[in-house]
Each structure stands twice: as structure tokens, then as C-alpha cells.
Amino acid sequence: GCGGDGGSGGSADDGKITMGFSQVGAESGWRTANTKSVQGAAAAAGVTLKFSDAQQKQENQIKAIRSYIQQKVDVIAFSPVVESGWDTVLKEAKNASIPVILTDRAVDSADTSLYKTFLGSDFVEEGRKAGTWLTEEFKDSKDPVNIVELQGTTGSAPANDRKAGFAEVIGADPKFKVIASQTGDFTRAKGKEVMEAFLKANPDIDVLYAHNDDMGLGAIEAIEGAGKVPGKDIKIITIDAVKDGMQALADGKISYIVECSPLLGPQLMDLAAKAVKGESIPARVVTEETTFTQEQAKEALPSRQY
Amino acid sequence: MTAPVPILRMRGISKEFPGVKALSGVDFRLLPGEVHALMGENGAGKSTLIKVLTGVHDIDAGEIELGGRKVVFAGPSAAQQAGISTVYQEVNLCTNLSVAENILIGREPRRLGRIQWGRTRRRAAELLARLELDIDVSAPLSAYSPAMQQMVAIARAVDVSARVLILDEPTSSLDTGEVAQLFRVMRKLKEEGIAILFVSHFLDQVYEISDRMTILRNGRLVSEHLTGELGQVELVGKMIGRELADLEKLEGKPLARETEALVEAEDLGRAGAVEPFTLTIHEGEVVGLAGLLGSGRTEIARLLFGADHAGTGSLKIDGRPVSLRTPRAAMNHRIAFCSENRRAEGLIPDLTVRENLILALQAARGWSRPIPRRKQDELVDKYISALKINPADPEQLIRNLSGGNQQKVMLARWLILEPRLLILDEPTRGIDVGAKAEIQRLVASLSDGGMAVLFISAELEEVLRLSHKIGVLRDRRLVAELDNDDDLTTDVLMETIASGARA
Amino acid sequence: MNAVLRHRLLWPAVVLAALLLTNLLFTGTFFAVQMRDGHLYGSLIDIVRFGAPLILVALGMTLVIATGGIDLSVGSVVSISGALACLRISGMDDQNTVSGVVAAAGLGLVLSLALGVWNGLLVAGVGIQPIIATLILMVAGRGLAQLITDGQIITVNSGPYKLIGGGYWLTLPFGIIIVLAVLALTAVLTRRLALGLLIESVGGNAEASRLAGIRSRGVIIAVYTFAALCAGVAGLMISSNVSSADGNNAGLWIELDAILAVVIGGTSLAGGRFSLGGTVLGALIIQTLTTTIYSIGVPPETTLLFKALVVTVVCLLQSPAFREKAFHRRRRPVTAPPAAEEKVRVPA
Amino acid sequence: MSVLVAGRRAVPRKYVPVLVTACLFAAMFAAGGLRYDSFATGQVVLNVFIDNAFLLVVAVGMTFVILTGGIDLSVGAVVALSTMISASLVTDQGWPSPAVIPLVLAIGAALGWAMGCIIHYFEIQPFIVTLAGMFLARGLCYTIGTDSISITDETYTALAQARVDLPGGMSVSPSVVIALVVVLVAAYVLHYTRLGRNVYATGGSEQSALLMGLPVARTKIAVYTISGFCSALGGVLLSLYMLSGYGLHAVGMELDAIAAVVIGGTLLTGGSGYLLGTVLGVLVLGLIQTIISFEGTLSSWWTKIFIGLLLLVFILLQRLISVRRRT
Numbered sequence A: 001g002c003g004g005d006g007g008s009g010g011s012a013d014d015g016k017i018t019m020g021f022s023q024v025g026a027e028s029g030w031r032t033a034n035t036k037s038v039q040g041a042a043a044a045a046g047v048t049l050k051f052s053d054a055q056q057k058q059e060n061q062i063k064a065i066r067s068y069i070q071q072k073v074d075v076i077a078f079s080p081v082v083e084s085g086w087d088t089v090l091k092e093a094k095n096a097s098i099p100v101i102l103t104d105r106a107v108d109s110a111d112t113s114l115y116k117t118f119l120g121s122d123f124v125e126e127g128r129k130a131g132t133w134l135t136e137e138f139k140d141s142k143d144p145v146n147i148v149e150l151q152g153t154t155g156s157a158p159a160n161d162r163k164a165g166f167a168e169v170i171g172a173d174p175k176f177k178v179i180a181s182q183t184g185d186f187t188r189a190k191g192k193e194v195m196e197a198f199l200k201a202n203p204d205i206d207v208l209y210a211h212n213d214d215m216g217l218g219a220i221e222a223i224e225g226a227g228k229v230p231g232k233d234i235k236i237i238t239i240d241a242v243k244d245g246m247q248a249l250a251d252g253k254i255s256y257i258v259e260c261s262p263l264l265g266p267q268l269m270d271l272a273a274k275a276v277k278g279e280s281i282p283a284r285v286v287t288e289e290t291t292f293t294q295e296q297a298k299e300a301l302p303s304r305q306y
Numbered sequence B: 001m002t003a004p005v006p007i008l009r010m011r012g013i014s015k016e017f018p019g020v021k022a023l024s025g026v027d028f029r030l031l032p033g034e035v036h037a038l039m040g041e042n043g044a045g046k047s048t049l050i051k052v053l054t055g056v057h058d059i060d061a062g063e064i065e066l067g068g069r070k071v072v073f074a075g076p077s078a079a080q081q082a083g084i085s086t087v088y089q090e091v092n093l094c095t096n097l098s099v100a101e102n103i104l105i106g107r108e109p110r111r112l113g114r115i116q117w118g119r120t121r122r123r124a125a126e127l128l129a130r131l132e133l134d135i136d137v138s139a140p141l142s143a144y145s146p147a148m149q150q151m152v153a154i155a156r157a158v159d160v161s162a163r164v165l166i167l168d169e170p171t172s173s174l175d176t177g178e179v180a181q182l183f184r185v186m187r188k189l190k191e192e193g194i195a196i197l198f199v200s201h202f203l204d205q206v207y208e209i210s211d212r213m214t215i216l217r218n219g220r221l222v223s224e225h226l227t228g229e230l231g232q233v234e235l236v237g238k239m240i241g242r243e244l245a246d247l248e249k250l251e252g253k254p255l256a257r258e259t260e261a262l263v264e265a266e267d268l269g270r271a272g273a274v275e276p277f278t279l280t281i282h283e284g285e286v287v288g289l290a291g292l293l294g295s296g297r298t299e300i301a302r303l304l305f306g307a308d309h310a311g312t313g314s315l316k317i318d319g320r321p322v323s324l325r326t327p328r329a330a331m332n333h334r335i336a337f338c339s340e341n342r343r344a345e346g347l348i349p350d351l352t353v354r355e356n357l358i359l360a361l362q363a364a365r366g367w368s369r370p371i372p373r374r375k376q377d378e379l380v381d382k383y384i385s386a387l388k389i390n391p392a393d394p395e396q397l398i399r400n401l402s403g404g405n406q407q408k409v410m411l412a413r414w415l416i417l418e419p420r421l422l423i424l425d426e427p428t429r430g431i432d433v434g435a436k437a438e439i440q441r442l443v444a445s446l447s448d449g450g451m452a453v454l455f456i457s458a459e460l461e462e463v464l465r466l467s468h469k470i471g472v473l474r475d476r477r478l479v480a481e482l483d484n485d486d487d488l489t490t491d492v493l494m495e496t497i498a499s500g501a502r503a
Numbered sequence C: 001m002n003a004v005l006r007h008r009l010l011w012p013a014v015v016l017a018a019l020l021l022t023n024l025l026f027t028g029t030f031f032a033v034q035m036r037d038g039h040l041y042g043s044l045i046d047i048v049r050f051g052a053p054l055i056l057v058a059l060g061m062t063l064v065i066a067t068g069g070i071d072l073s074v075g076s077v078v079s080i081s082g083a084l085a086c087l088r089i090s091g092m093d094d095q096n097t098v099s100g101v102v103a104a105a106g107l108g109l110v111l112s113l114a115l116g117v118w119n120g121l122l123v124a125g126v127g128i129q130p131i132i133a134t135l136i137l138m139v140a141g142r143g144l145a146q147l148i149t150d151g152q153i154i155t156v157n158s159g160p161y162k163l164i165g166g167g168y169w170l171t172l173p174f175g176i177i178i179v180l181a182v183l184a185l186t187a188v189l190t191r192r193l194a195l196g197l198l199i200e201s202v203g204g205n206a207e208a209s210r211l212a213g214i215r216s217r218g219v220i221i222a223v224y225t226f227a228a229l230c231a232g233v234a235g236l237m238i239s240s241n242v243s244s245a246d247g248n249n250a251g252l253w254i255e256l257d258a259i260l261a262v263v264i265g266g267t268s269l270a271g272g273r274f275s276l277g278g279t280v281l282g283a284l285i286i287q288t289l290t291t292t293i294y295s296i297g298v299p300p301e302t303t304l305l306f307k308a309l310v311v312t313v314v315c316l317l318q319s320p321a322f323r324e325k326a327f328h329r330r331r332r333p334v335t336a337p338p339a340a341e342e343k344v345r346v347p348a
Numbered sequence D: 001m002s003v004l005v006a007g008r009r010a011v012p013r014k015y016v017p018v019l020v021t022a023c024l025f026a027a028m029f030a031a032g033g034l035r036y037d038s039f040a041t042g043q044v045v046l047n048v049f050i051d052n053a054f055l056l057v058v059a060v061g062m063t064f065v066i067l068t069g070g071i072d073l074s075v076g077a078v079v080a081l082s083t084m085i086s087a088s089l090v091t092d093q094g095w096p097s098p099a100v101i102p103l104v105l106a107i108g109a110a111l112g113w114a115m116g117c118i119i120h121y122f123e124i125q126p127f128i129v130t131l132a133g134m135f136l137a138r139g140l141c142y143t144i145g146t147d148s149i150s151i152t153d154e155t156y157t158a159l160a161q162a163r164v165d166l167p168g169g170m171s172v173s174p175s176v177v178i179a180l181v182v183v184l185v186a187a188y189v190l191h192y193t194r195l196g197r198n199v200y201a202t203g204g205s206e207q208s209a210l211l212m213g214l215p216v217a218r219t220k221i222a223v224y225t226i227s228g229f230c231s232a233l234g235g236v237l238l239s240l241y242m243l244s245g246y247g248l249h250a251v252g253m254e255l256d257a258i259a260a261v262v263i264g265g266t267l268l269t270g271g272s273g274y275l276l277g278t279v280l281g282v283l284v285l286g287l288i289q290t291i292i293s294f295e296g297t298l299s300s301w302w303t304k305i306f307i308g309l310l311l312l313v314f315i316l317l318q319r320l321i322s323v324r325r326r327t
């Protein structure tokens, strides 16, 4: 928009909300679905959306938020690249009396008044859910269970938390052993490559835990290439529930998926409207998410959007 | 001469490069207040001796004494600290810096660590004035021709009132006037008691300036003499290890005037480089160009080769108008150009002698028609022996060759193209007497065979000896075209250059 | 014997062998190659198979670097070519028709070719410094790839396409066959024909080459085109290997690995001499290193330290200066510091 | 002719690229002002400085390295390492910040020095040595910790939130002041000290510089040390900007820094370029980013394509104008 509408600093008076949304990037299909959901919901709710893509850089996000403050938007929402380091810019937003909503990932500011609410999944909980299913699945078995883990990008919050949540649950029972754990950078290609190496180095793998569907999908190819049957010889647990993952789950190749929904848009717009009006909102809103077994996947698959 | 206590003494120096024994057991001494010439063929080891002395290369064996004290220099800077100031053979300056900086870098006048640019420039201009040069010292060095750069390098070395001054072929592309000026400065330094080591392939210059000479052959010491006690012919005999019979005898056949015009340039010119000139070169004709430093000789050559774009005028080849937009276009008309600037415009240092030699021929054939290896070897062997390239190893990297031998390879690169017009810009730069005669003979015989040659040299005798016709330049203008008959002498040429009169 | 010891590829080869042996210590069956489902199977095969795209990209990069340039855009080209091919295939009614797949792959390659010409024109035609010229495509190209895939991962289900990067032919992974073919082609072009000499000459001294009559502009455009084409093929392989195109992640940072492979292989970034064999060896070292990290269980947090260590060791071993200093005593006595009175008098 | 006559004043030819870059930057800013509301204010330019102070400092170090004909790929990782060390010492160990900052700077300089020594004494290509340095520094980050660490130290937060007020209601952060001081000092060093001139000489021709008796070894090692120091300082500024330490900070910053230097007209082959060009290069990159965020409606991929296009237009114009004026 070339500013034809007489200034982007529209206020809530005309009833139209301007939201500045700073996205992490477009590093995965999940993220794209997330972006689309926000954009779609904004259009549906009549919110003017200022969107910017930070390309995985916190600096860029800070810059974007600064420029939103400068453009005097009504509300700022963003998915932080990292947890820490937001105090300064959030204070600036607060001083400009612009409410801030966090989506998808949290920040670790001690001062929680800096943002109105955090809307998103709980990565640690996702890891726990994966672990819980596993302990259930193997509760009758006496033999040790050999697990390999495909981690997300080293250092990233989902990777750290999903690893921690999972470890917390399975740590209770010594028969569960993580015999190899390596980063697959959240991508199919890496997932396949790492899994091939795992298969060569470790003849007995019972379970694969992948931090997202894509790595799991890559690993399935590796497992098939090694002449084993994914889902049977090696049980596979993944997180996300994107369409391809659900398909594999329905086909019996993946055993269990913990959902991590990118469809935050509608909830975000609701919260934004309330925040602009000054209504009180809960400080933490967890996305409505579920888990899928193979049967549930068959049912859910036809209506899957992303 | 009083009791000769050498300021510098080298004993039993040996140096071996992979596959080449560059120096073996060389003794050398340098007395204070003398000009000492180091003589030898191309590849004899002169530059290596200098580099070993100044710490550029490690020594394999032997020892160096400076002022009675044993020294080993870790590098040129250590040698400089100890009072040895050197101009190496290849001009070793930084062309990206200004002239003033090149002269004074490392010794800039400073106050509290801050370089004083005004004083630096003034000082540089003064030093150049000592060599009778008046150029813009704040311009980058790259704006100047190799000859001018050589003068700058000399100015730099001379400024350090060192105990020892080493000049490795400083005069190879200087004209007579500049050489005379350099010699004046050298004599003054000599009187101040500075010892000067001087390398040159111009025997006349050596006899003019030096007091003593040391002769090397194949990396070995031949002998040391007082200059006055050794005749030119004997010297050459010692250098090449045999008698050189017909050094001075070279007579090209007079040109049969009725040959076709090959290249006709009409009002060809380029703003800021050379003013429009008209020049015709006939088949089989050797045209010489004479002029002072920066007079525009090189520019004429570059225009005729399409290395630069002409701003004005037209060019005809075989009577047909052509436009040479690239060197490649000129090569398609079988014009070849051997640049004066060997390092920047000639050598591909990382390639071997063979590859450097066949490069132009290969370029002319295009990438899809490689020259068969057998043919390459034939050509390379032929020119290695014809020009006596030493070491005679086609697979040696060219950057490891001595300066003169590199120059021979550059020449050979163009000779194998068998061009119709061969433009030679300072082709004998840094080439020893024997090889020079060889090259001159080659040029003469090629022109007899119908090839036209445009010959540029700072050495007027050489131009005079070879050319049928001589173009004289002054201040970037072609001021005269003289037929080379019996009346033409170097003096007449000098006069024409000086007066700038159109004959 | 001496010739072997002096060969410039000796040390990279030693490092490669050492890495492989390290694996053997951890995984007893590391060198085992078996027949499984009618094709070869084993860790060694994996290394070459996964290394294939890197080898291809590095081959193209070698020629670019030999001209004194650098191509940062190969990673983007990798993702673009894969994305376009997969998009095309995913739109086909029958994804298993060979002709359709060939057309789709051809489309990806044609676009890569065009992008290479673009790079070449910016460098040789407009005269922009290579690193910036290709940075433009590196940044914009990722966007282009995502534009093609609409930010999603395009999954295809095509047997013939799968062959390119994940299939086997004559018991060998098809990727290896492609690499061998491209390697042979490159070797013929550069060493049998005269292209190699011209490239090395342009890289060694561009102005001298121009004056020797070489059309350096053409040579430069050609090498960038070739590099992009190699990247295009690598892109097809990478996307075919996982049957999907990921605009954002395919070929991410492959340019860095490729440059590293070239440099480990002994080609100087300053241009000039290049070594195809060295590049292949360099790429294999990098891939073996990656596999080693996975199979000996280096924790992800220390992966980079391990990589730093290996890279440093490779270059140190390769450096003649280091070998001289480490393995031989210096023959030269320590410099006698010139006495104070010997100092040059600096004119004021 | 070493002088180019532009209008009445003569501009030395060597300054033409920098001048052209400066004009293009101004033009780009003006275009932004026409297109977006509240763009053409002084604060927008200042914000570019505020948001890129660390990049500016890093790019200054990179300029030294590139001027000698080298390259330093480790800068981004050293920046990250500095944030990580600062954060872990200040937050986890409770060290006082006056002790931490010098330590971090020393570590950066030491890393640079070590790389410089390897590059010079073992004659290994800078690309590969600094790439190993990059792996090393990032690896060290992860050994300290994989999570991001917040900095809550008072000195840090005070510095981070302080603003230096300028006339006209504008303000900059202390980081900008530090960065500008670094630029001025570096410019002085490059143009008025022997070290600076040796840097240019080494970049022009290392061989010649050696034969001219210049201390090439010292110069080469010095530039990598300077670059390491600048990266560490950039890391300190970044930890002020982000108030956190994280192993994934500044990923790819080396490319930004190299790009800034090269856009500023410095030749990657060494020996030619100016620090002012580098400053302009950083500003151009920052301004592109600002334009993107003002544009505000670009999807993720169009963002990238748009950045590429802006870069292309800029470089093309820069190149074409400089060439046109030269001939």
C-alpha cells in the first residue's frame, strides 16, 4: 500500500485495527501454514496486517517491531526467534502503549507486563505427550527399548523443549535408552541422511523419535532403504501433524503424531481485538491441540488443511 | 684505491630450488665507494644472489658478512634495517598506492605517529626531482608506465642513505636521458662512500659506470675483475663460456619498397593517451618507434592491437577498413603484440613455460580445438632451444624463471603464431647480450620472410639497427617519420626527439 | 615413491583414510558392502550417494574459483531447480511417465542454466565483483524457490523421478553414475579440450589473458553457467532423494561446503590452477566427516568443534610451510639482530 | 589523467565509487520518503544506525581484513560467542560487567590473532582458516549452552536502554556512539598511521610489500586481530541490543559484513577501498531492511526477492554510473 489511505497509523477509532506481525521466517511448511493462517484470519476479521519476515534473525524482528512502533500500529504480534533479549524493544512498545501478543514461542522476560499474552503450543508438553505414548506402548515389554532421536536445529527452542519433555517422561523407566541422538535440522534430507547413519551404526533400533514430521518422513525412506518396515520394525513418533505426516500415519508408517497446530490466526485476532479494546485476557493461551494415532489419522486426513 | 676492506662479503653461497641449482659456492665482495657490476647470462643467478643476500630466500650454504660482522637476514626489512637498500629486478612496488607513498612508505614523515601527508608528498617530489622527474606524486602508481615505475623504485632505494645500494637491472627500459640521470645520482652516492651493486645487460652502461665486476655463469663464480682490465669481448666470452663471434654484425636486407601496405592507420588516436597519428606499415617492413619515457609509443602499439579503443581515426588492413575492438579481433587479422609490462600484461605466473608459450596460439584456435600434445612439445622444444631458454624444462612454472628467460617465453608466445604484423614493445628488456643478438637476428629474418614488425625499444641503437623506418614520438605526438638510411644515426634521432621537429 | 610422497593430493587422501578408519573403530561393519534388493548397500556407498550433490556443486564451483570468482548462489539454484521440477511433476496426472519427468527435470535445468548465464553476465558483462553479483541471486533465489513452492514442501510420488537421486542402476546408486558422468565431462572439457588452460589463464592473470587473445568474458559466463547447471542437477538429486522439494532448506549452506571442498582440494581462491580430483576428494572428506559425526555419536553440541578440528588438521597437513616447521628442524640459524649502530639512518 | 573533472570541482578519481554510493544512498532514502509516510525523518536514518551499530563495528574489522586481500568468515560466530560468554558470565556466574567486557574483547582479539598467525606462518588460505574459526567459535557457544541466556545485569540493561538525545527530538543509543568512535579511529588508523598504509600495501601486492621491507607478517596478523577485536566488540554491542546471549545469534553476519564492505566499493582482492564506503554499505543494507518493514505487505518470499532486487538495482546503478563517469 502506498499510503493512499492517509496514513498507516490508523487508530482503533475507525473500528479498524492495524496489526504489526513479525514472523520468524518461512523455514518450513509449518511456518508457512502459520503465516497463512494469520493472514487469512486478519482478512476475515477486517484487521489491517503489516507483515514482515525476519528470516530467522532476531535483529530483524527487533527492527520490525521498532518500525511498527514508529508506524503507530494498534497492536503488535510476533513469534520470537529466541526467548531472550526482548526487554528493550518491548519496553519501547509499552511506552508507546501498544499491546504486544506473543505467538508460538515465549519470551523469558521477568517483567510479564511487557506483553499482554502468549498464544502458542507448549513444546515441553509435546515432548511429554510423545514420551507418554511411548511408555504406554511398551509398558508390557521387559526388554530394553532402543530409541534414536532426530533433534531439531541445535539450540532452537522447539528442539530443546521437545527433547527435554520427552527425556523427562521416559527417564522414569531405565529400560528406555536413547542410543543415538543427532540434529536433523528439521529437514527431510537431513533426517534421511542421519537415519541412514544410525541404521548402519546401530543394528537394533526399536523406536524413532523425531522432533518434526519432515525429519520423520525422511527417516522413513532411510528405514525402507535398509530393508526394514517403518511402523513395524521401528516405531516412529513425530510432532507437528502436517498433511504428509498424517498421510504416513494413516498408511501405518508413522505410529503416533503429537499435533502442533500452526493455525493460530483466528485465536490471535480475537485476542488482538480484546487487547486493543483494553479488555482483560489470560496471560497464557495454549493452542487447541491434540494427538493422533493411526486410526485417528485416517479420520482426520480428509479435512486436513495444511 | 686504499686498502680494500669489503663492506660486504659473501662466501661459498649455495642455493638450490627444487630441480635447479641456482648458486653453488659463490664468493662475492663489495667495497665501499665502488660501483660493482654483477654480470652473467639470463638465469646465471644474479637475482638469486641478491635475493639470498637480502633475506628473500634462505641460504643453503655459505655465510654473509656485513661490515665485518656475520649476518643472516630474516627478510628484506631486516636487510633494510642493516643498511642494504635494494631495487629488485621486477619492479616491486604497490601499484594501488600513490607515487609518493611508494617512495616513502615505511619511512613517512610523522608527528606523534600521525603521517604528515603534505610533507610526504613534498619529500617525494624532491626525490623525484633529483632524478629530474616531475610527475604528479599523488596519482596512483598504476597510472604510469613500467619505465616510470622503475624510476620510482630507484627514487625509493636511493632515498635510504644506506651503506649498500643494490640495483638489479634498473635500466632495462629506461631511455638514455634517464640512464644518464641515474648514473649521475649513482656517482654522487658513490662519492659518499656507498657501495653499489649494479646489474645490467647493457655492456656500454656497465663499462661507463662500474669500477669492478663479478661474473657468474650457471650459478658459479667465474671471476672478478677491475672493469678497466677486461675488454668487452673477453667479458662476453667469460659470461657465455665461449666466444661470441658476430655480436655487432647484423645487417637486414634493405626493404624492397614495392611491398604492399599491410596496416594503414589514419588519424588514429585516443584522448589523453596519444594524439591522432598516421602511420603505414608495409609487409616485411620493420618500423621502429623512438621517444622518451611516456612519449606514447606503447599507446600506439596498443591501439594497433585493439588493446585500447581508438577514439578517433580509422584503420585499414590490406586496404580494407577494420575496427579492432578487442585484441582477439586484431589476432584474427594476424597481428600480435608483446607487451612491455611482462608481469601485469604478459605472464600467467602459475602456468608452466609450455602453457604460457602456447597460450596465444590456443586462444586463437578456440577452446574446442586443443593443440595436440605432440605438436605442443615440438613447438616448445623448438623455441626453448632457439631462444636458449634456461632451464630448458617446459614443465617448470614460469614464475620460477629468471626475468630474462620469462621475457624469452613471452616472445616465443607470439612468434609461434607466425603473425603478419608483430608488435614488440621493449622485447629485449632484461635479455642478455647473446640472446639479444639472437632475437634481433630472428626479427630480421622474420621480416625477410615477409612479416612486418613494429619495434619499440628504449635503446636507440637497437631500433636503428633493425628498422627500415623510424617513427619519432614526443609528448604523445608522432612528430617525425624517418627512413633509416645511412645518414640516420642515434645522434640525429636524439636531436629529432629533443627538438620535436618534423623532418 | 618420492613422486607419491610429493603429490599434492597425498595429504587430503591421508585424512580421508584416517576418517574412514576412525569409523571402522566405532562400527566394525563400516567397510562392509553388501548386495541388498539388487543393489549395493553399505556405509561407503552412502557416503558417495549423499556426497554426490556436493561433489557436483563443488565441481562447478572449482571452475568458477579457478577464474578467480566465487559463486554464492549455487544453494539457491539447487532449491529452485528442485522446486520447479517437483512442481511440474506434482501437477502431472500420471507422475510415473518417464517423458513427463524428463521434461520436468529439463525445465529445472533450463532455468538453472538461465540463472547461470545471469550470474555470468553480471560478473563479466557488467563487471560486478563476483561475491556481490552472486549474493543477489543467493538472496533472491531462495525467495524465488519459495515462490515456486508457495512456501510449502511439495511432495511428489514419482518412480522415475525418484531414480535420479534415490534410485539405483546397474546396482549402483544413480547419483554416483551422474557424478561420474559429469566428472568425466568436466575432465574432457577442461583437460582434453583446451577449456582448462583458458580458465586457468583467465584466473591467473585476466589482463594478460585478454591480451593473449582469450575471450575471457565468454569463459567467465561459461563457468558460471556450468556451475549453475551442476547446481541444478544437484538440486534434482536432492529433491528426488527425499521425493520432495523444500524451497527454504534444500541446498542451504551448500555453497560454503562446496567452497570448502574446493579449497581442501588444493585450488586457490585467488584463481589459477585447479584440480578436479582434489575437489572430489575434498567433497568426500566433508561428507565422510558428516557421516562420521552421525555414526560415532558426536553430540550435536560438539559437532562444530569436531568439524573445526578436522578442517584445521587437513589444512595444516596440506600446508608445506607447516610440514616444514613441524617435521623438519629449521636449517637456518636464528637471525642475528643487527646491532644498533647498523640501523638505517632515517632521513627526517 | 588522474583527476576527474566534475562540474567545476575536481574529484579525485579514487573517490568516485564512494561518492556515487553516497548519492545513491541519498536517492534511495528520498525514494523511500516519497513512498512511505513518516519515512523521511531523521530518526529513520538514526534507527538504521541503532539497529546496525554492531554490524558497523564488525564491518569495520572486516574492511581491514579485506583491504589486505584476506577474508574473515569467523566474525558472525565470534559475535555469537561474545554474547554467549558475556551472558553466561554476567547472568550465570554473576561477574561484574566491567570485568566481563574487557575479557570478552580480549578473547575475540586472541582468536583473531591465532587465526592471523596460522594464516601467515603456515600459509593457509584465510577462507579456510577463518571457516574453521567459525566452526570453533560456534561450537564453543554450544558447549557453553544451547539455550539463550538473558542478561539482567544492571549495567547492561542501563546501557541498553539509555538514549543519547540529539536536537530535534531524535536520539541514538550509546552503541551508535561507540560504533562511530570505532569508525573514526579506524579511519584515522587506515589513513594516518603506518599500520594503515601497510594494510593497503599488503593488499596491493603482498610480495612487493615484503620486498619493500614492510612488516607484512605483523600487518597480516594485526588485521585479523583487529577483526577479532571488532567482532567481539560487535558482540558486546549485540548483547546490549538483544540483552541476551545465544549460540544462534548473528548467523550469516559474516556475509552481511562482507557484503557491506564490498558494496562500499572495496575490492575483494585487496588494496583498494575506503572505510566511508563500508559505513555506506552498512547503511544501504540497513535501509533496504527498513524499506522492507515499511513496505509491510510482502510475503516471506517476496521479502527475499525484493531484497535481492533492491541490491541489484543499487549495485547496477553504482557500477554503471562509476563506469560512465570514468570514460
Ligand SMILES: Nc1ncnc2c1ncn2[C@@H]1O[C@H](COP(=O)(O)OP(=O)(O)OP(=O)(O)O)[C@@H](O)[C@H]1O
Residues within 6 Å of the ligand: B017, B018, B020, B021, B022, B040, B041, B042, B043, B044, B045, B046, B047, B048, B049, B089, B390, B391, B399, B400, B401, B402, B403, B404, B405, B430, B432
Ligand atoms: N623461486 C624459484 N624456484 C625455482 N627456480 C628458481 C626460482 N628463482 C630462480 N630460479 C632459477 O634460478 C636460476 C637463476 O635465476 P636468477 O633469477 O638468479 O637469474 P638472473 O641471473 O637474475 O637472470 P636474468 O638476467 O634473466 O635476470 C634460474 O635458472 C631460475 O630459473
Ligand SMILES: Nc1ncnc2c1ncn2[C@@H]1O[C@H](COP(=O)(O)OP(=O)(O)OP(=O)(O)O)[C@@H](O)[C@H]1O
Residues within 6 Å of the ligand: B135, B143, B144, B145, B146, B147, B148, B173, B272, B273, B291, B292, B293, B294, B295, B296, B297, B298, B299, B300, B340, B458, B476, D001
Ligand atoms: N610523465 C608522465 N606523466 C603522466 N603519465 C605518464 C607519464 N609517462 C607515462 N605515463 C602514462 O604511462 C602510460 C604508458 O605510457 P606511454 O605509452 O605514453 O609511454 P611509452 O612511450 O611507451 O614510454 P615508456 O613505456 O618508456 O614509459 C600512459 O598511460 C601514460 O599516461
Ligand SMILES: [Mg+2]
Residues within 6 Å of the ligand: B046, B047, B048, B089, B168, B402, B403, B404
Ligand atoms: Mg635477474
Ligand SMILES: [Mg+2]
Residues within 6 Å of the ligand: B145, B297, B298, B299, B340, B425
Ligand atoms: Mg612503453
